[in-house]
Every structure is written in C-alpha cells, then in structure tokens.
Amino acid sequence: xxxxxxxxxxxxxxxxxxxxxxxxxxxxxxxxxxxxxxxxxxxxxxxxxxxxxxxxxxxxxxxxxxxxxxxxxxxxxxxxxxxxxxxxxxxxxxxxxxxxxxxxxxxxxxxxxxxxxxxxxxxxxxxxxxxxxxxxxxxxxxxxxxxxxxxxxxxxxxxxxxxxxxxxxxxxxxxxxxxxxxxxxxxxxxxxxxxxxxxxxxxxxxxxxxxxxxxxxxxxxxxxxxxxxxxxxxxxxxxxxxxxxxxxxxxxxxxxxxxxxxxxxxxxxxxxxxxxxxxxxxxxxxxxxxxxxxxxxxxxx
Ligand code: MLT
Ligand code: MN
Numbered sequence: 001x002x003x004x005x006x007x008x009x010x011x012x013x014x015x016x017x018x019x020x021x022x023x024x025x026x027x028x029x030x031x032x033x034x035x036x037x038x039x040x041x042x043x044x045x046x047x048x049x050x051x052x053x054x055x056x057x058x059x060x061x062x063x064x065x066x067x068x069x070x071x072x073x074x075x076x077x078x079x080x081x082x083x084x085x086x087x088x089x090x091x092x093x094x095x096x097x098x099x100x101x102x103x104x105x106x107x108x109x110x111x112x113x114x115x116x117x118x119x120x121x122x123x124x125x126x127x128x129x130x131x132x133x134x135x136x137x138x139x140x141x142x143x144x145x146x147x148x149x150x151x152x153x154x155x156x157x158x159x160x161x162x163x164x165x166x167x168x169x170x171x172x173x174x175x176x177x178x179x180x181x182x183x184x185x186x187x188x189x190x191x192x193x194x195x196x197x198x199x200x201x202x203x204x205x206x207x208x209x210x211x212x213x214x215x216x217x218x219x220x221x222x223x224x225x226x227x228x229x230x231x232x233x234x235x236x237x238x239x240x241x242x243x244x245x246x247x248x249x250x251x252x253x254x255x256x257x258x259x260x261x262x263x264x265x266x267x268x269x270x271x272x273x274x275x276x277x278x279x280x281x282x283x284x285x286x287x288x289x290x291x292x293x294x295x296x297x298x299x300x301x
Pocket of ligand 1: 087
C-alpha cells in the first residue's frame with residue numbers, strides 16, 4: 001500500500017492569522033507550512049483515492065505529480081474519495097474535483113452523506129459537472145475502493161470514534177458515525193492502516209484495529225487537554241472539542257506507544273507546540289516511538 005500525505009494541519013491552517021512563523025534564523029517558512037490534513041492512497045496503477053477533500057485540494061494536487069490531471073483532457077488519476085467526517089475542512093474541496101471526466105466515487109457514512117446532501121447541498125451543486133456516485137462507508141464489513149483493470153483495489157471500513165457533528169449540521173440527529181476512523185486494508189499484501197484525524201474517544205474496537213494495523217495516523221490537533229482554553233481558542237477542553245489530546249492522562253501518546261504499528265500524528269492545530277520543528281515535544285514523542293507526519297511524506301506498507 002502506498003500512502004502520500006497531502007497535508008497535516010487542522011482546520012485553521014498553519015500558518016494562520018494566529019500562528020506566523022517567527023523570523024528567527026533556521027525557521028524557514030516551509031518548515032512551518034502545513035496544508036489541511038489529507039491523505040492520498042494508491043488503489044491501482046495510476047489510480048488514487050483521496051481521504052477527505054480539503055479547501056487546499058487544488059494546491060495539494062498541484063504539489064504531487066502522481067495526482068496531476070491526465071492522461072486525457074479532463075481525466076484525473078483521482079478516482080474517488082473517502083470522507084471520515086463532514087467537517088468543512090474535510091469536505092469543501094469536493095468542488096475542486098468537479099472536472100473529473102470519468103466521475104467520482106465518494107464513500108462516507110450515512111450522517112456524513114446526509115449533511116453533504118441536505119446542508120451543504122454539494123450533491124446537487126456537483127451533479128451538473130460530474131457524475132458522483134455516493135456510497136456507504138460501512139461500519140460492518142468493508143467497501144471496495146478503486147478496484148479496476150483486474151486489480152483488487154483496497155477495502156475501506158469505518159470505525160466510529162465521535163458523535164460530534166459539524167456546527168452547520170447542529171440540528172441533524174445524533175449518530176455515532178459522524179466522525180470515524182478509516183481502516184484501509186490491502187488484500188494483496190495484508191497491510192492495513194488506520195486514519196483518524198478527529199478522535200474524540202479511544203473505543204475498544206479502535207484499539208483492536210490499531211493493535212493489528214501496520215500504520216496508525218491519528219488526531220494530533222492539541223498537545224494537551226487545556227491547550228484550547230489556554231490559547232483562547234474556546235472555552236472547551238481538547239476532548240470537549242472532539243479531539244483527544246496527545247499528552248497527559250487519557251492522551252493518545254500513552255495509547256499508541258505500546259502498539260507495534262508505525263504511529264504518526266496529523267491534523268495539528270496552530271496552537272500545538274509540535275508545529276515548531278524544534279520543539280522539545282518532538283523528542284518526547286520520539287522516545288515513545290511516535291512521529292509527527294509532515295506534508296509530502298510517503299508511507300509504503
Ligand atoms: C474540527 O476538526 O474539530 C473541525 O474541523 C472544526 C471546525 O472546522 O470548525
Ligand atoms: Mn478539522
């Protein structure tokens with residue numbers, strides 16, 4: 001399985017109005033620049049699926065030659081998408097794919113599809129431009145992603161990790177599938193990866209999947225539980241905002257450290273000390289065998 005990390009920042013982006021790179025020597029802007037959290041996964045020769053569609057999607061495609069349009073006019077190697085939630089930082093990029101000549105396959109859980117249809121109305125908006133086939137991302141069982149040309153493609157399944165819905169969908173009903181971890185499985189090699197950019201809890205089913213995975217890429221929005229309050233982001237704790245913190249009691253670092261999988265953090269908020277490449281917190285994670293993903297990272301499993 002081949003994964004291309006397209007971006008690693010939370011919704012407000014890095015840098016943002018509140019987190020500019022300092023002008024100090026050694027702090028080149030590119031060290032700090034992170035695009036919105038997203039991943040591309042190769043599902044076959046010249047075929048890719050994106051995990052989430054960020055507002056940066058145009059730049060992200062531009063930055064990675066394997067995703068550039070072609071070979072024919074209005075053709076794209078991006079054959080489909082999987083959405084882990086309906087948040088604006090993970091869905092609004094869908095409009096950038098409206099020129100996909102051969103149509104798009106989009107996989108998401110039922111509440112996410114409903115929010116996109118009834119609140120964002122993206123299905124109606126996209127329909128005149130390209131054929132989007134909306135599919136369920138199943139919690140039980142798995143969906144085939146990108147099988148083509150005799151290849152098997154990958155399998156994708158959802159593991160519920162948060163009932164937090166986007167603010168624009170506040171009136172939609174409760175559902176445990178508002179935000180899920182995506183499990184990608186390669187039947188050809190047996191490799192599996194878990195991708196969870198929004199993690200409000202660490203349920204048993206996620207723990208079991210993480211224990212079997214080769215790679216786990218999870219929510220690194222906040223370093224510690226008090227960070228959003230301390231930084232004046234809002235009155236909630238990290239967990240209260242739907243993001244388990246990295247450090248401290250109940251933090252994900254302690255949960256990830258015993259795993260045999262390669263573990264990385266993504267979806268970093270601009271208040272997280274990890275956005276500074278020289279921050280001592282990187283060494284703290286490295287001692288636990290944990291990494292921070294960066295834009296452009298290639299992961300081969
Ligand atoms: C989140 O990750 O919690 C959301 O993206 C926040 C938001 O966009 O408002
Ligand atoms: Mn987000």
